Amino acid sequence: MHNEVNAEPTKDFFINMLVKDIPLISAIQDLIDNCVDGAIRIRTNDNYEGLYISIQFDDKMFLIEDNCGGFSADTARNYAFRFGRPEDAPNLPHSVGRFGVGMKRALFKMGNIFTIKSVTNESYFKLVFNVEEWKKRKEWNLEFEEVAETNQKGPFGTTIKVSSLYQSVSEQFVSETFINKLIREVRLSHEKAIEKGLRISINGYDLVPVPAELFYSEQIKPAYYEEMINDVLVRIYTGISKTGYPREAGWYIYCNGRLLVEADRTQLTGWGDGHPLYHNSYAMFRGYVFFDADNSLLLPWNTTKNGIDMDSKLYRYVRQKMINMMKPVTDFLKKIKDNPYSEDDYNDSEYEAVQSYYELLKGLPTKKISEININELSSKFQAPKLVVVRKPNTQRIQYNKPISEIEKVKSVLGVSTLKEVGERTFEYFYRLECRE
Amino acid sequence: MIQTTKSSYERINYSIRPAKSIERKMLCESFRKLEEFAALETYRYIGFGSPFFSDFILVHRYLGITNMISIEKDADNKERFEFNKPFRCIQMEYGLSTEVLPELPWDYKSIVWLDYDGHVNLQVLEDLDTIFTNLMSGSIVVISVNVHYRPGQALNVMKKDLEDRMPNHLIDADLEGWNAAAAIRNIIKTQINDTIEIRNYPRANSNKFIFHQLYNFRYSDGARMLTFGGIFYELGEHGKFLKCGFDRLPYIRMGDEFYDIEVPSLTYKEIRDLDSQLPNELDKVKLPGVSNEDIIKYARNYRYFPTFSETEM
Numbered sequence: 001m002h003n004e005v006n007a008e009p010t011k012d013f014f015i016n017m018l019v020k021d022i023p024l025i026s027a028i029q030d031l032i033d034n035c036v037d038g039a040i041r042i043r044t045n046d047n048y049e050g051l052y053i054s055i056q057f058d059d060k061m062f063l064i065e066d067n068c069g070g071f072s073a074d075t076a077r078n079y080a081f082r083f084g085r086p087e088d089a090p091n092l093p094h095s096v097g098r099f100g101v102g103m104k105r106a107l108f109k110m111g112n113i114f115t116i117k118s119v120t121n122e123s124y125f126k127l128v129f130n131v132e133e134w135k136k137r138k139e140w141n142l143e144f145e146e147v148a149e150t151n152q153k154g155p156f157g158t159t160i161k162v163s164s165l166y167q168s169v170s171e172q173f174v175s176e177t178f179i180n181k182l183i184r185e186v187r188l189s190h191e192k193a194i195e196k197g198l199r200i201s202i203n204g205y206d207l208v209p210v211p212a213e214l215f216y217s218e219q220i221k222p223a224y225y226e227e228m229i230n231d232v233l234v235r236i237y238t239g240i241s242k243t244g245y246p247r248e249a250g251w252y253i254y255c256n257g258r259l260l261v262e263a264d265r266t267q268l269t270g271w272g273d274g275h276p277l278y279h280n281s282y283a284m285f286r287g288y289v290f291f292d293a294d295n296s297l298l299l300p301w302n303t304t305k306n307g308i309d310m311d312s313k314l315y316r317y318v319r320q321k322m323i324n325m326m327k328p329v330t331d332f333l334k335k336i337k338d339n340p341y342s343e344d345d346y347n348d349s350e351y352e353a354v355q356s357y358y359e360l361l362k363g364l365p366t367k368k369i370s371e372i373n374i375n376e377l378s379s380k381f382q383a384p385k386l387v388v389v390r391k392p393n394t395q396r397i398q399y400n401k402p403i404s405e406i407e408k409v410k411s412v413l414g415v416s417t418l419k420e421v422g423e424r425t426f427e428y429f430y431r432l433e434c435r436e
Numbered sequence: 437m438i439q440t441t442k443s444s445y446e447r448i449n450y451s452i453r454p455a456k457s458i459e460r461k462m463l464c465e466s467f468r469k470l471e472e473f474a475a476l477e478t479y480r481y482i483g484f485g486s487p488f489f490s491d492f493i494l495v496h497r498y499l500g501i502t503n504m505i506s507i508e509k510d511a512d513n514k515e516r517f518e519f520n521k522p523f524r525c526i527q528m529e530y531g532l533s534t535e536v537l538p539e540l541p542w543d544y545k546s547i548v549w550l551d552y553d554g555h556v557n558l559q560v561l562e563d564l565d566t567i568f569t570n571l572m573s574g575s576i577v578v579i580s581v582n583v584h585y586r587p588g589q590a591l592n593v594m595k596k597d598l599e600d601r602m603p604n605h606l607i608d609a610d611l612e613g614w615n616a617a618a619a620i621r622n623i624i625k626t627q628i629n630d631t632i633e634i635r636n637y638p639r640a641n642s643n644k645f646i647f648h649q650l651y652n653f654r655y656s657d658g659a660r661m662l663t664f665g666g667i668f669y670e671l672g673e674h675g676k677f678l679k680c681g682f683d684r685l686p687y688i689r690m691g692d693e694f695y696d697i698e699v700p701s702l703t704y705k706e707i708r709d710l711d712s713q714l715p716n717e718l719d720k721v722k723l724p725g726v727s728n729e730d731i732i733k734y735a736r737n738y739r740y741f742p743t744f745s746e747t748e749m
Contacts, residue, residue: 229638273600274562313634317635317637319634320565320631320635323565324538324566328539331535
């Protein structure tokens with residue numbers, strides 16, 4: 001009787017599945033995440049001065065090198081090259097790499113031959129992996145080319161080289177657009193680590209962080225909320241930034257310091273679902289969410305770590321808070337756009353504002369969010385108030401007209417308030433009939 | 437059409453709409469039961485006062501609530517609203533409810549009655565989301581919406597109002613006549629429960645919030661209207677909820693069934709005569725020339741019926 005059914009995966013299928021949906025940039029980010037995890041492991045004081053990650057590539061090869069501690073021959077033997085994370089794998093608190101597929105996936109994505117060398121204080125190894133040859137073999141195991149499990153001299157770190165690059169990859173590696181995009185994304189993703197002193201360079205460019213700043217003073221304060229939810233610390237900021245670039249408007253979401261979602265203006269963060277759709281009036285809006293957990297499995301990221309798992313209950317809970325905290329900010333922005341002099345607040349008086357909101361904001365300082373004292377903040381955005389003074393030499397006019405006519409005038413003028421109707425029609429008459 | 441650009445208060449005086457007036461008194465009476473959760477005078481009332489403030493007058497007079505917020509979208513007529521404010525303790529907040537509600541502090545137990553002019557739409561759902569994201573335990577929320585759709589246009593109108601929140605399974609017949617009330621009740625209820633479910637995520641079982649329906653009124657002073665609402669509390673306070681005894685009030689509806697407020701057309705002389713026979717078993721109440729049906733309609737609601745002697749001076 002021969003009743004055995006073969007259900008073993010082929011290596012080809014396995015590799016294809018693994019790399020199918022991952023963009024090249026995310027693959028490289030996975031390798032960087034591993035280096036950053038090394039820094040987190042060896043520097044528990046959050047100071048990464050002296051540590052570096054260097055990335056170099058051209059149309060022939062890709063090289064990533066760090067001095068972030070390396071990983072041991074033992075780890076390589078038992079965990080690092082397994083597909084998927086074994087249950088007994090040691091847990092690194094607060095890590096950014098977690099699913100146990102990052103490194104292999106990244107390497108499979110790029111080329112055919114990888115050379116991995118790592119030095120720790122207790123071991124050294126070198127491993128060469130030729131994918132084409134490996135595919136031909138039945139076994140899944142790999143072999144060290146060199147290994148020494150004795151005390152080693154520093155610097156401790158890892159070097160990974162990929163050669164025999166796939167053609168589409170080597171084409172991207174010489175594209176300026178690709179390099180720019182990679183630099184931008186790595187800089188943003190690891191801004192927090194770079195701020196803590198980690199040096200990351202890509203093809204010789206040192207990445208410099210551009211930390212987020214929000215308007216902050218006695219008059220204007222961002223909203224801040226924090227909550228420990230089932231071992232995940234969640235911190236949310238909403239506020240406004242200098243006018244700058246509308247493309248930077250929106251939400252930024254970090255997991256364990258790693259930026260996952262940048263300048264989001266989609267339903268993911270409530271726009272058009274719980275909050276009105278994004279509009280350029282909101283260009284100054286900024287929201288930041290930080291999820292931090294020792295156990296990175298608790299974080300709401302998806303497996304490719306290029307986004308948020310929208311089905312996560314934790315995320316849905318936090319999203320509700322986010323929407324709640326963004327509304328007062330966006331309402332303020334809408335108000336100052338519609339009414340830069342805030343006439344609404346003193347409609348029936350003889351007063352006027354000495355300056356518009358935009359002029360007021362110009363004079364106010366911004367501050368890096370990491371430097372804002374959270375004890376000064378509340379969970380409601382505090383909007384600035386305009387200074388008003390008595391209007392000089394003006395007088396108020398008031399009259400009644402049939403609503404149907406007013407509506408017609410409104411639509412011809414393209415305005416929405418009665419005040420505007422009055423002012424615009426007056427100005428129109430004055431311009432045509434009274435000017436000398 | 438001019439009508440669409442006007443607020444409903446410019447078309448009709450709220451206080452003389454009889455079904456609305458009956459509903460208002462019923463709601464107000466039921467709010468009293470909240471005493472089990474906290475002293476009523478510590479509650480805050482949020483509503484759309486419009487220039488008549490009929491609900492504010494009742495709530496202040498009969499419940500003693502002084503923390504009151506009236507949301508008014510018509511900022512062009514501030515003078516008029518300030519003038520018509522019946523009590524000093526009413527704080528006016530100008531702007532759309534979607535703008536004002538997120539700005540309010542929510543650290544009070546609240547009674548919120550959003551009496552919308554129009555159909556259920558995305559703004560209504562957004563308001564519900566804001567309210568139930570922030571609401572304190574022991575609060576009541578009531579929503580009134582117009583459920584009157586023109587025959588054949590209901591689906592299209594609703595789709596435009598609700599965009600991708602439109603329930604896909606609805607067909608024309610679901611929105612025909614009074615059927616729309618049931619469909620819209622479901623949409624509102626679903627929104628409330630979704631918001632609460634998300635908010636409950638980190639909370640321990642006894643601290644989880646629930647929404648318990650109390651009101652499911654249908655009435656028509658012209659357009660068909662639905663008033664839906666209920667109480668919001670932490671499960672740990674379920675005992676207090678039971679003690680309130682909402683179910684002793686005849687118009688409380690905790691399930692799918694509606695309470696219809698129907699107003700028979702009666703003269704004041706007839707009303708005085710019927711009053712003199714009530715309360716009583718219904719088959720014993722008689723009045724020449726008035727149908728039994730009308731007598732029953734009247735007898736169900738007579739305590740809340742607007743009468744001539746009742747002026748709001």
